[in-house]
Amino acid sequence: MNMNTPRVAIVGATGAVGVEILSCLETRNFPLASLKLLASHRSAGKQVAFRGEMLTVQELTADSFGDVDIALFAAGGDISREYAPIAGAAGCVVVDNSSAFRQDPDVPLVVPEINADAAFNHPRNIIANPNCTTIITLMALYPLHLKFGLKTIVASSYQAVSGSGQHGITELENQVRALVDGHPVEIKTYPRQIAFNVLPQIDKFADNGYTKEELKMLNEGRKIMNLPELNVTCTCVRVPVYRSHSISCIAQFEKPVDVEGARSCYDGMPGVELMDDVANNVWPTPLDSTNGDTCYVGRIRKDLAIDNALNLWVVGDQVRKGAALNAVQIAELLVKGK
Template sequence: MKKLPRVSIVGATGLVGRSLLDLLAQRKFPLSELTLFASSRSARKTMDFLDDELEVEELTAEAFREKTDLALCSAGRKVSYMLRDWIEGTDIVVVDNSSAFRMNDEVPLVIPEVNPEALVGHRGYIANPNCSTIQLVMALKPILDNFGLRRVVMSTYQSVSGAGQAGIDELSAQTVALFNQESWEPKIFPYQIAFNAIPQIGPFGPDGYSEEELKATNETRKILGLPDLGISCTAVRIPTFACHGESVMVETEKETSPEELRAVLAAFPGVKVVDGPEDNLYPVPSMTVDLNDVFVGRIRRDLSAPNSFHLWIVADNVLKGAALNAVQIAEALL
């Protein structure tokens, strides 16, 4: 039997890192040793894993190389650039949640239910797609396979947890401050996020699209292997704590119907259809917190164009949008 890998979580104290730790325990991930890395700020904090209490270590090249066969990384882009250099010439494999190398041609960008074949021949570095991309592509894939895809237009309704623990803290503090008529300073979001909606996630590029909008369009094309797919996105931050919602218009190549779309979506692994207009049934973010699946509802014809349909897609951005997808990639690698 092959030796079990020594696994490291890099960014273990963050929102995604904590979820990675829970998932490794829940799914009984096969490992021989687990090391938790974070910044010097968190060194010597302790975190529970199964029956053990593990001490968080400051990330250094030496410690990382010495203790790792497989790393699950969620510590932001800067750390990912370092890790890619550190694994050069070693057999260490990194599954990275940051956007640092997602669009690099040598780096597979993988959703295990959608394009597991991209893992074959990887060179030690594998990227996890962006949270809003993953839930979109999970719904697009069965539509593409059955009816073809001509065009996708999406607007997102993204929770503050997409900006990490600091995003959650800012919405909490601002809500309390506003109720108490106290002053507050925006740090993470460009405007007031409590009781508001902000149509900007990340900096804008020259054509007016935000970084998050370009991630969703470019990553979707790469994962589906459709470099010319017509797709555009408006990404909006809203004051929910968990789970992202997406309103998506898809134009299919072949004739189909809402009934057929429901059937192919429901048959796809990891997707659940929650769609019953007669009972006011559709997924909402509060319903999908801590759930692994991607939920789709409000499936209906566009009344203004042929072969066009609207979907409403909701998923837990920290789970399927990040930690769960990364652990599924690691499981597929093993």
């Protein structure tokens, strides 16, 4: 194994996140000895362009990982649960985009800008990529935590339909077209009409009334930031936007906070930029982050009801930083070493 120029595989190479991982590897000049594209038998044989060459997608099997050093998984939880342990046992380090291993105590959950060192302690040879909404939210809150000490998060997310994959995009497109043409909408992907509507449910409901998506923010935030007592509550909402998630946050801190001090926390922080000039209508929207690698923070203000608390708004591309880019950044950590 040579981690300076590793042999890399993408599992789920033809899906939305897999395609974006391929793009990140190319645009970031990731050092490669070889690249293997793996997918289901339905996609096997497809040709994919990469660095001026055409690569052939291969069918994923249990024998796919003998000549792979790093495998970037983007094929969903069922595939990860079946094949990630096989890859790990073969000596390959897995970076998994699914939720399958995020709460496993032997699997680090990593956002490189926040807890990079955790990536080097992976006894199962599996590193988990966090949920997209968690990543984007913590990119905004971690710089503030370093100065003020994060205590409580109250969040509401506004999540794009591409978070549901191509089915979500197609459903929004078809419903908008039907409504404009005066036809009834067809509902397949979501429980209710998504066009010109917002849906306060993402994933299944747990017994406590929260959805699985909302509980991810709680459990993952605590693990990534190593704050087991962090208070988190959130509502996750699907909105008729094609790409990029937005999150409205109330964050309470251990220390007194001020707006200017909060803004200064973002100076020089990688991956996150301040976009906050309300006098000139400057605040971030999903379009600002779409197809980009930066999370944008704005609308920073003191909370009027809670002591030592700030309100803010953050946007980020959930397919890039929320998934593909974060996975590639983890792989870059493995290449660079501690």
